[in-house]
Amino acid sequence: MTRTAATPRTSTLAVLGLALLTTAAVHPPATAESPSAPKAAATPVPVINGDAVLPAFTGTDPSKAAVTGWSVGSTDGAGTSEGVWRYGPAASGHPDGKVGVMLIGSGADKYGFKQRLRGVRPGAKVTVTWDDSPGVGKDCRPRDVELGQTYSVQGSGGTRLVELTEPDPDKETNTLGEGIWRTKRTYAFTADEYDPLLTFASTMPVSKTNSAKCGAMIADIKATEIAPALDKTVRSNELPESVAYKGNDKRPVGEAVTECVKNASQCTFTPENAYSFPYYEPARQNGESYINCTRSTLNRTRPLKFTARTISDLPPAAGLPPAPGGDPTAMTAQYAGGTGSTPAWNPTIERTVNEVVKPAEVSWFETQGGRQRTEGWFTSNPTPADPHQDWRLHTVIDHPAPGVSDRVFHRTGPMTAAEEARCRANRPTADTPNDAASPAAGADRD
Structure with missing residues (x-):
């Protein structure tokens, strides 16, 4: 039997995929910096x-x-x-x-x-x-x-x-x-x-x-x-908007993008390392849950497929991320040069996993993507002698992390009352006939 959403239950957990970075260095964006941390110096x-x-x-x-x-x-x-x-x-x-x-x-x-x-x-x-x-x-x-x-x-x-x-x-x-x-x-x-x-x-x-x-x-x-403390509680759908300046003048972001995409050396990207970090997104169920109504242990292989995407508010001309099937832009190269990495911007991941489900248990898989949040500035290169000609574009880009592998969890647990009732349901077959209208004879006699 299958169902499309898991009901909350007490479960056991098996981790099938682990981060390439240690878990001490990679955190989900769950808590802000501790208020008891030492006061920052000016x-x-x-x-x-x-x-x-x-x-x-x-x-x-x-x-x-x-x-x-x-x-x-x-x-x-x-x-x-x-x-x-x-x-x-x-x-x-x-x-x-x-x-x-x-x-x-x-x-x-x-x-x-x-x-x-x-x-x-x-x-x-x-x-x-x-x-x-x-x-x-x-x-x-x-x-x-x-x-x-x-x-x-x-x-x-x-x-x-x-x-x-x-x-x-x-x-x-x-x-x-x-x-x-x-x-x-x-x-x-x-x-x-x-x-x-x-x-x-x-x-x-x-x-x-x-x-x-x-x-x-x-x-x-x-x-x-x-400077303010790093706040990891900000979710990926709440990132600050990009902002652009030319000298002291605030300008539309699109104008700064037009400037930086002229060629690969037109601007440089400098990440703000104190406000950039890798993390794991919240775990999500992948595919259906399987209910084992039999008396035997189920042991089989199962395909998993999941996607990840880059979150950015920059206009498409920036190429962050590049358009599907499109070529990287000058800003794509500037970002790679500043961060020292080239992300897989919108990857599709496919894996085959082994699934073991004991009798009267339910099995499902959850995936947890490894991500990188990077804040930084695109700035004119070289810095103009006249500060009024200096373009600056601040942005936050949240994308799949090149150095953090995705996690896959195999979870199992007991059935809910509704699932047990489904397993006890009568089979959709007719009753076995007893030929009550025919006379008993031969071996049918006591």
């Missing part, structure tokens, strides 16, 4: 041109050139032209000779000084430090700085913080100020996206900026993060 976050020295300039006049790596207002390239002014060591008044960046115009949308913090992931606890001072420019009037100047700082996922610089009651018109610097200002936030956007913006009323020619100054911008 690590530096790269801030491109955080000291604002590029492009280089000299003298005491302000530089109105776009600041390398930063966008003003729009994140598309450098953004607003002459959106901030920089004062060099000879003019900023900074005690350590730092370049000062003056936030001349009010409002984050048009004049916000912005940069995405590369490599920071959602859930990271980020701390930003910088120095500030009221404006020192010749265009800063005494009434603009005598009570200090306000500005805001905000990171994606964090609340907006408004700061007030020290006042400068001694500022003179048409004369460079001396700078009244406060060092190591801090702002902390929890990122809610990959590469969160950090924004500084003046909040001074226009009447106190001398027509967008004076504002608070910032310098020596740095950041650290405490």
